[in-house]
Amino acid sequence: MSVSDCFAAEGDAGQTVCSFTLSLSTPSGQGVSVNFATADGTAIAGQDYLAASGTAFVPAGATTQTIDVAVIGDLLDEPDETFTLDLSAPVNVTIADGQAVGTIVDNDPPPSLSVSDCAAIEGNAGATPCTFDVSLSGPSSFTVSVSYATADGTATAGSDYTAASGVLTFLPGTTTQPVSVDVLGDTTIETDESFFLNLSGPTNATLGDSQGVGTIGDDDAPSLSSTELNHGTVQQADLLIRPDLYRIGQKPYSSYEVVVDGTSGDIVPVSLERLAGDNLGVLQTAAPVAVGDTVGLSWENTTALTVVNQHIRVDGTCANPCGADDVYRIRAVETTYSIPRFNNSGTQVSVLLLQNPAGYTIHGHAWFWKSSGVLLGQLPFTLAPKQTLVVNTSTIVGVAGQGGTLTVSHDGRYGDLAGKTVALEPSSGFSFDSPMTARPR
Numbered sequence: 027m028s029v030s031d032c033f034a035a036e037g038d039a040g041q042t043v044c045s046f047t048l049s050l051s052t053p054s055g056q057g058v059s060v061n062f063a064t065a066d067g068t069a070i071a072g073q074d075y076l077a078a079s080g081t082a083f084v085p086a087g088a089t090t091q092t093i094d095v096a097v098i099g100d101l102l103d104e105p106d107e108t109f110t111l112d113l114s115a116p117v118n119v120t121i122a123d124g125q126a127v128g129t130i131v132d133n134d135p136p137p138s139l140s141v142s143d144c145a146a147i148e149g150n151a152g153a154t155p156c157t158f159d160v161s162l163s164g165p166s167s168f169t170v171s172v173s174y175a176t177a178d179g180t181a182t183a184g185s186d187y188t189a190a191s192g193v194l195t196f197l198p199g200t201t202t203q204p205v206s207v208d209v210l211g212d213t214t215i216e217t218d219e220s221f222f223l224n225l226s227g228p229t230n231a232t233l234g235d236s237q238g239v240g241t242i243g244d245d246d247a248p249s250l251s252s253t254e255l256n257h258g259t260v261q262q263a264d265l266l267i268r269p270d271l272y273r274i275g276q277k278p279y280s281s282y283e284v285v286v287d288g289t290s291g292d293i294v295p296v297s298l299e300r301l302a303g304d305n306l307g308v309l310q311t312a313a314p315v316a317v318g319d320t321v322g323l324s325w326e327n328t329t330a331l332t333v334v335n336q337h338i339r340v341d342g343t344c345a346n347p348c349g350a351d352d353v354y355r356i357r358a359v360e361t362t363y364s365i366p367r368f369n370n371s372g373t374q375v376s377v378l379l380l381q382n383p384a385g386y387t388i389h390g391h392a393w394f395w396k397s398s399g400v401l402l403g404q405l406p407f408t409l410a411p412k413q414t415l416v417v418n419t420s421t422i423v424g425v426a427g428q429g430g431t432l433t434v435s436h437d438g439r440y441g442d443l444a445g446k447t448v449a450l451e452p453s454s455g456f457s458f459d460s461p462m463t464a465r466p467r
Contacts, residue, residue: 036131037133043094059082059117061082064079073098074098075098078095103132137232148242158205168198170229179220217302255272257359263356265348274358281361289342289353297339297342298322299312361464374450381444382414382443383442392432394419397429397431402428432462443462
């Protein structure tokens with residue numbers, strides 16, 4: 027009796043079969059048997075294949091029999107691995123070749139490397155770290171390396187940040203490495219600035235998103251006002267001393283709406299503006315309206331800064347000098363939506379549906395988050411009036427194979443979007459809806 031080698035592609039999940047063939051040199055007039063057992067080589071039982079043992083029989087007159095060993099699929103980039111099948115205790119037969127090699131052929135491509143963006147408030151002196159995360163799309167059994175180097179954008183190395191370069195090494199199983207770049211503090215009033223971190227020369231991996239953007243947030247512009255607006259603020263004010271100035275500390279990847287209404291007196295007209303970070307430029311302005319009308323602004327914060335101070339200015343001219351009777355109401359509300367669940371892991375796929383029932387075009391972003399709060403990916407969108415967007419979220423960069431939550435920011439009015447995710451299980455036809463909700467006022 028002899029036993030042949032076997033080969034099997036591992037697959038990405040589940041199990042495949044590696045079939046060994048027992049062969050007799052000549053038919054026998056009586057049944058023969060032999061014991062068999064697998065043994066680890068570079069492949070590990072329970073991790074790469076399922077251990078097998080037992081007794082194999084070849085009936086009288088037959089010359090072959092097969093022994094099937096299950097191979098376990100995975101997504102790990104690794105070398106081909108081997109295990110052995112050993113024969114013993116022959117009955118009515120002798121063993122000529124009693125050991126065969128099972129080869130598990132890896133079918134997984136090298137993982138890809140991507141780098142996140144980073145953001146830091148500069149401070150007035152010293153250095154503040156801005157940390158990029160360099161990530162592999164999946165674990166590898168090989169040691170992965172990649173070079174990195176900073177490059178100027180609107181920020182200049184030496185005065186705004188400290189140039190950095192080097193090589194990152196990912197030991198087998200490691201998927202994330204940080205790169206910290208020092209941002210240099212100053213007291214100069216300036217706009218936010220940016221620089222880049224570029225990846226190159228990967229080993230045992232490919233390049234995905236090879237450029238990260240570092241944003242240096244300026245904190246030197248004097249605050250226009252200590253009057254804070256936040257989600258749900260409703261405040262009455264007058265234009266006895268004009269203009270009126272407000273501030274909103276806005277979280278990253280969120281959206282806001284500010285509305286002025288309830289005007290009375292002889293204000294003609296009322297104006298509403300959102301100012302730039304230097305407190306000089308005007309980012310948005312709403313068309314002035316007459317007494318009794320409503321004026322509003324809505325916008326997104328798509329930066330990764332911890333908090334962005336949004337400065338709001340309310341002004342108006344009066345038929346007579348403005349006085350205490352020239353009043354208005356200002357309201358602020360965060361318009362960011364949330365969806366508690368999406369799942370593209372395992373065999374599930376999630377579809378995102380967004381609908382604009384309003385009569386104007388809405389622009390925005392869907393942000394995909396791990397449960398730990400790490401941003402996985404984003405989807406910019408533009409929805410014309412009465413339009414619906416349907417997206418397979420597994421096609422979005424960074425979201426395939428992942429699960430977590432969503433937030434949706436936009437430049438529309440509060441409550442003017444509708445949506446949900448639908449998690450689909452193709453094998454069973456099961457689906458699970460997760461509705462999109464706005465923050466209660």
